[in-house]
Amino acid sequence: MAKTHETSVTPPRKRLFVTLMGVTCLVVVAAIFLTWWIPNRGLANIHPNLPHIVGIIMMTLSGIAILGTGLLVLTTALGKDIFLTRYMRLVVIKFLLPVIEFVGKMMGVDRDSIRQSFIAMNNSLVMSQRMKVRPDRILVLLPHCIQLSDCEIKVTGDIHKCVQCGRCSIKGLVEIGKKYAVDLSVATGGTLARKVIVEKRPKLVLAVACERDLTSGIKDCYPLPVIGILNERPFGPCFNTVVDVSKIDAVLSQVLDQGKPGASN
Numbered sequence: 001m002a003k004t005h006e007t008s009v010t011p012p013r014k015r016l017f018v019t020l021m022g023v024t025c026l027v028v029v030a031a032i033f034l035t036w037w038i039p040n041r042g043l044a045n046i047h048p049n050l051p052h053i054v055g056i057i058m059m060t061l062s063g064i065a066i067l068g069t070g071l072l073v074l075t076t077a078l079g080k081d082i083f084l085t086r087y088m089r090l091v092v093i094k095f096l097l098p099v100i101e102f103v104g105k106m107m108g109v110d111r112d113s114i115r116q117s118f119i120a121m122n123n124s125l126v127m128s129q130r131m132k133v134r135p136d137r138i139l140v141l142l143p144h145c146i147q148l149s150d151c152e153i154k155v156t157g158d159i160h161k162c163v164q165c166g167r168c169s170i171k172g173l174v175e176i177g178k179k180y181a182v183d184l185s186v187a188t189g190g191t192l193a194r195k196v197i198v199e200k201r202p203k204l205v206l207a208v209a210c211e212r213d214l215t216s217g218i219k220d221c222y223p224l225p226v227i228g229i230l231n232e233r234p235f236g237p238c239f240n241t242v243v244d245v246s247k248i249d250a251v252l253s254q255v256l257d258q259g260k261p262g263a264s265n
Contacts, residue, residue, distance in 0.1 A: 014117060014120045014121045014124055015117070016109070016113060016114065016117035017114065017121045018073055018117075018121070020104050020109070020114065020117075021096060021100060023103055024099050024100050024103050025065050025066060028062075028065050029062045029065055029066065032058045032062050032065075033058065033062070071088065088125060089122065089126070089223075089225075090223070092121065092122070092125070093122070093218060093222050094219070094222070097118055097215070097219070100114060100118075101114055112211045112212075115211035115214070115215045116211055116230065118215060119218070119228040119230065122226070122227075122228065123227050123228060126204075126225045126226070126227050127227070127254065127255075129225070131203075131204065131225070131255060132255065132257035133255055133256065133257055134256075134257050135180055135181040135182045136181070136182075136183070137202055137204065138182045138183065138202055138203070138204050138206065138255070138256070139184075139185060139197065139202035139205050139206070140173070140176070140177065140182055140183065140184045140185070140205075140206045140207075140252075141185055141187060141193055141196065141205055141206070141208070141209075141217075142159070142173065142185065142186045142208050143186070143209050143210075143231065143238075143241065144156050144186050144187065144188045145231075145237075145239055145240065145241045146168065146170065146231065146241055146242070147168055147170055148167055148240055149239060149240055151168070155170060155186050156186045156188055157185075159173065159174060159186055160174065162174050168240070168242075169242050169245060172245035173243070173248070175245075176245055176248055176249055179249075180252045180256060182252065183200060190213065190217065193207075193217065194220065197221065202224070204224075204226075204227070204255060205221060205225070205226045205227070206226075206227045206229065206251055206252070207226055207227070208228075208229045208230075208231050208243045209228070209231060210231060210233070210237060210238075210241075211230065214226075227251055229243060229247050229248060229251070231243050232244070
């Protein structure tokens with residue numbers, strides 16, 4: 001089958017998200033300063049000390065913004081859970097991402113590039129927690145487009161129906177599932193993916209998808225930790241996509257707890 005058009009995925013880097021996060025931090029600090037400075041003289045008319053009180057509050061908020069940005073950068077750079085990583089993920093996912101997407105749009109940065117960098121940042125924050133999870137509490141969630149469109153045996157709902165012909169990535173994924181004894185599910189969309197997660201109640205999700213679906217999935221699943229792996233689209237989006245199985249293998253080898261069942265979270 002000849003390739004029609006290539007949408008290759010550049011390995012996502014955290015650098016872009018960190019840069020935009022720094023720009024966003026400066027914008028927030030500037031907005032805080034202006035919020036204090038503009039009405040400053042009017043505040044003095046109410047009470048002479050009011051500008052100083054409001055100034056201290058604004059400086060505190062600015063300090064929190066700068067400190068939070070610094071902690072995020074250090075956590076991702078060092079790969080260690082320095083301080084409240086779970087809640088830092090909340091700030092990144094629920095607040096920073098939409099603001100950074102807006103700032104990036106104003107700067108002319110491609111949205112998918114921002115999403116790729118966000119996914120890399122999220123993965124780094126999840127991995128920094130150094131969690132160890134039992135195989136039966138890990139879910140590997142796959143998009144249905146990972147299977148060849150002309151395959152007569154549909155694996156949605158049961159990936160083990162695969163006859164292991166090796167024409168698509170499913171064969172390698174089934175082997176990974178057997179190797180680590182983890183659960184693999186193929187979903188046809190976000191609604192089914194959420195249904196699978198609710199039914200299986202994993203402690204950790206390893207999801208394969210495109211930038212848009214991974215970003216929305218990470219947001220929807222919080223506080224459940226999700227590690228995202230971008231698929232490759234040699235024939236365009238949502239059609240005969242491919243995943244690098246070695247990336248899934250590498251993540252599972254780090255997060256799996258192979259000890260006693262009661263030892264994991």
